[in-house]
Amino acid sequence: MTLDGLAAEATIAAFAFPLLLAAGMPNRFLRPLAAALAPWAALPALILAVALHGRATIVSSAAVLGMRLGSAGTVTRGFLLLTACLWLVSSLFARAYLAGDPHRPRFWVFFLATLSGNVGLVLAEDVASFYLFYGLMTFAAYGLIVHDGTGAARRAGRVYIVMALLGEMSILGAFLLIVGADINVALQDVPRVVAASATRELVAALVLVGFGVKAGALFLHMWLPLAHPAAPIPASAVLSGAMIKAGVLGWLRFLPLGAAALPAHGSACMVAGIAAAFFGVALGLTQRESKTILAYSSVSQMGFMTAALGVGLSNPGAAPAVVAAILFYAMHHALAKGALFLGTGVARATGSGWPGGLVALGLSLPALDLAGAPLSSGSLAKISLKDIVAQAPWGTTWLPWLLSAGAVASTLLMIHFVRRTLPRSAERLVPGAGLWVPWASLLLLDVVLLVRPPIAPADLGLLVAPGTLWAAAWPVLAGAAIAAAGGRLLRRGPRVRVELPPGDLLYPIDAALMKLKRVLLAARGAWASxxxxxxxxxxxxxxxxxxxxxxxxxxxxxxxxxxxxxxxxxxxxxxxxxxxxxx
Structure with missing residues (x-):
């Protein structure tokens, strides 16, 4: 078989293999085989991303509405690589993490279906296929969030599904305006079609809101801090590392980047992105649960990507640099955040002594990445963002300072996370290989991303330039100094504890709805009397x-x-x- 033939088979297997395993899991005769293969379900996608990308495009007229799938293009290859890596490592972690869970088959059904949808939407090359796989991923993820069956998990699931449906309605409205009577519009033609549309402002607004729900954009993020703590740890890793990137991919696919200028939308994205960067940190610092802290960190980090998107919408000439910067930042964030989530599971199974020391080191490395420490992939990602700030239509003098202040804030939040996550057991417990080997593999992948990033190799020299080293170091040092000073004040002064409930903006909404309910019940009682x-x-x-x-x-x-x-x-x-x- 030729390489093109292998690529075609791998393209189909990338989404079909996990879907077939999910279908076989409920059958008691097929379940042992499906359970044994489930941890490796993302392997075809990884092979396609690493060795066979761009060699074949699958076109099927037999599928409902037709289907075009392929792995060509820098954006597709980058998102396919981060998606496949994170899902494969999280699947292997889940095998050991859920070994004693009586509902493990049910978990695998939803996990594998979500994986299939996530990979399929990355490979999709037409609007209908993208929407099909996006819907599969969205609704299958509900089963991961409510897996534990607790009251908190069910509430998180309700909030998630309501917000997901609102996002789906916005996306469907945008798609209908884009495609008109031709549902099989190719994704490569969408920016041109949107730019030429008489309703492009409305389409762009619907796309920003619809995919903003999945991306955790400001005011659309409320499901994140509820869903991440409720879901099992391997599910949280892919929810934060891979699934919210599907929202970013939707923005890149369906907005007229480089084809039309939308200054109002761009300005809104820049303001909302910078605000989210500080909002996520401010609320994350009030949390005590590790996964909730990481959820608010995702809100903050996605804010940087939203701000970069705003530059591309305002200045079409900056679109290629914006897309490259967002792609690299998404890959960096996916691997670092996945490592932090899996690290919380390893920390819970680790005691004191040298095992605890190694876990502390392993948690600190991706935390420093997110803070943008020198000689890290996070530093390179921040450099790529700062390079496009000069192309913003306004704010070029103060935007770099806001990005640096955001790095200080990220450092504070990561220090808070590590403090809350460090192993606390007095026993010298060593986590099993099924937990620490996948986690260590993800840490190694983050280092590989630094050595071979999806940017020009010459840009790697920026990491060791004296000016770059200092620009990356001072926000981390400032954040560490503020954290140390704040910790000393808290130890010496009165105990002050501020803890806002996860979901933040939902609570005033819930209070208003409860008040409305009481008013309606009172009116009903008065009417009945x-x-x-x-x-x-x-x-x-x-x-x-x-x-x-x-x-x-x-x-x-x-x-x-x-x-x-x-x-x-x-x-x-x-x-x-x-x-x-x-x-």
């Missing part, structure tokens, strides 16, 4: 009808809550869509 004769006999049938309708709605909600009913409805919808395409 009025004599029936005074209301008029004709209102009695209306009341009975409303009671019947409410009862029917409640019964329908119970029926639809079953997975079987949902599956039948989804199958019926797929059949109707397929039939519509045939006539």
């Amino acid at each position: 009025v004599d029936v004769q005074q209301r008029g006999a004709r209102l009695v049938p209306i009341g009975r009808l409303s009671d019947r309708l409410l009862g029917a709605v409640e019964r329908g909600e119970v029926a639809l809550s079953a997975f079987g009913a949902i599956g039948l409805l989804f199958l019926l919808l797929a059949v109707l869509v397929a039939a519509a395409q045939r006539f």
Whole structure:
């Protein structure tokens, strides 16, 4: 078989292999084989990303709405590499982490389906295929969030699915405006189509909001600090490391970067991005749970990418540099954040002595990456962002200082995270190889990214330039000094504890809704206390009808809550869509 043939097979296997394993998991005869292969489900995607990328494009007219898949292009290769690496390492970690979980088969079903959707949307080359895989990833991830079945997990799942549906509605509206009557618009043509559209401002707004939910953009981030602590650790690693990058990929695919100037949207992204960078740190510093701290760190780090996107929307000439900077920053963030999440699981299984010391070192390395310490991939990522600031239409004097201040804030948050995560057991416990080997592999991959980043090799010399070293070092040193001074003041002064609940902005919304509910219940009680004769006999049938309708709605909600009913409805919808395409 030729290399092109192998590439074609690998392209299909990249999304089909995990999906077939997920389908085989519920069958008790196939389950042992599926469970044994599940940790390796992302291997075809990794092989495609490393050795066979760009060699073949799959075109299938037999699939519903048609399908085009391929791995050509710098953006596709970069996102495929970070996605495959993180999913493979997290899968191997999950094998040991969930070894004693009685619901392990159910976890693998949702985990593998989410993996298939994540890989498929990266490979998609047309709008319909992208939306199909994006929806699969979005809804399958719900099962990962609610896996533990606790009250907190169920609430996180409700918040996630409601916000995901709002995002899907915005994305679908944008897609319908983009494609019109031709659902198979190629993704490479989308920026041109959007730029030429009479509704491009509306399309861009819908795209920013729709994918902003997944990317954890400011005011659309509330599901992140609830979902990450609720999900099992390997699921949290891919949620933060890979899945939120799907929102960034959606921005890059469907916004008219380089094809049209949208200064209002660009300015909004820059303001929202810089605000998110500090907002995430401010709320993260009030948290005590490690995974919640990392969730708010993701909000902060995604803010930097949002600000860079704003530069590209405002200045079409800067688009190539913006896309390259966002790609490298996304790869750096995915590996570092995945290593931190998996590190929390390793730390929980580690005691004092030399094992604890090694875990502390392993946690500190990706934490320094996120802070942008000298000679790290984070430093190189920050350099790439600062290089495009000069091309911003405004704020070129103060934006670099804000980025440096953001690095100080990130350092503070990472110090807080490491303090809360360090092994605390007095026993000298050593984590099993099933936990520390995948984690160490991810740390090694982060080093490889520094040696072979997706940028020009000549730019690596920037890392050792004296000016660059100092620009990367002083924010980290300042953050460490502030943390040390703050810790000393807290030890000597009165104990001050500020802890905001995860979900932050949801709580005033919940309070307002509860108040509205009390008002409506009070109004209903007052109405019910009025004599029936005074209301008029004709209102009695209306009341009975409303009671019947409410009862029917409640019964329908119970029926639809079953997975079987949902599956039948989804199958019926797929059949109707397929039939519509045939006539």
